[in-house]
Amino acid sequence: MNRCKWPGADPLYVSYHDQEWGVPVYDDQLLFAKLILDGAQAGLSWITILRKRDGYYKAFDNFDPLKIAAYDEVKFEQLMNNPAIVRNRQKIRAAIKNAQAFLQLKEEDDSFSDFLWSFVDGKPIQNAWSDLSQIPAKTAESEAMSKALKKRGFSFVGPTIIYAFMQAVGMVNDHVIDCFRYEEVNALSGG
Secondary structure, three states: OOOOOOOOOOHHHHHHHHHOOOOOOOOHHHHHHHHHHHHHHOOOOHHHHHHHHHHHHHHOHHHOHHHHHOOOHHHHHHHHOOOOOOOOHHHHHHHHHHHHHHHHHHHHHOOHHHHHHHHHOOOOEEOOOOOHHHOOOOOHHHHHHHHHHHHOOOOOOOHHHHHHHHHHOOOEEOOOOOOHHHHHHHHHOOO
16 A cells, blocks of 8 residues: 655654545534644654644644633743643744634634635635645645635744645645555546
8 A cells, every 4th residue: 555655664654645635624613623734844744743643732722713712921921831842932832822813714704614615716726746846835725715814813834834735634635646645535536
């Protein structure tokens, strides 16, 4: 069975690749959680965040934006001292700021999912890469989404972070064509 080479042999990484990566996500709160986790990844490998994902869910109240938006300095310091997450001041502040921006966006547009998916016309882009080296770090769509999110007050949402997010939540199918998940993810996307 062929799969993308990036997960290597790490069982957690392989499971993530085989079950989650590239599967379309439309739930507002799950998209918010994935956006925060991808922002936490900045400058790190995804496996670092994946290994801490359960810790993030616990530390950040299951990524409930209402709760996160109300975090005070006491909660911020608790997070800064929590070894279950990446303890980076800017990333933790960004998570709080992004929760506030998320709530504002939902108040104005109702659906975070619809807002994000509008950058790919509401359906996943089906790429057809034969090799990992062909996969871009960012695209015109990720640059547009990044710009729009920043305009709405989000941070840690640069075009490269956003492209990784788009891959993770199935806005693009970047499984290589000989990966067993390529056709499966394509089918999930209605392809």
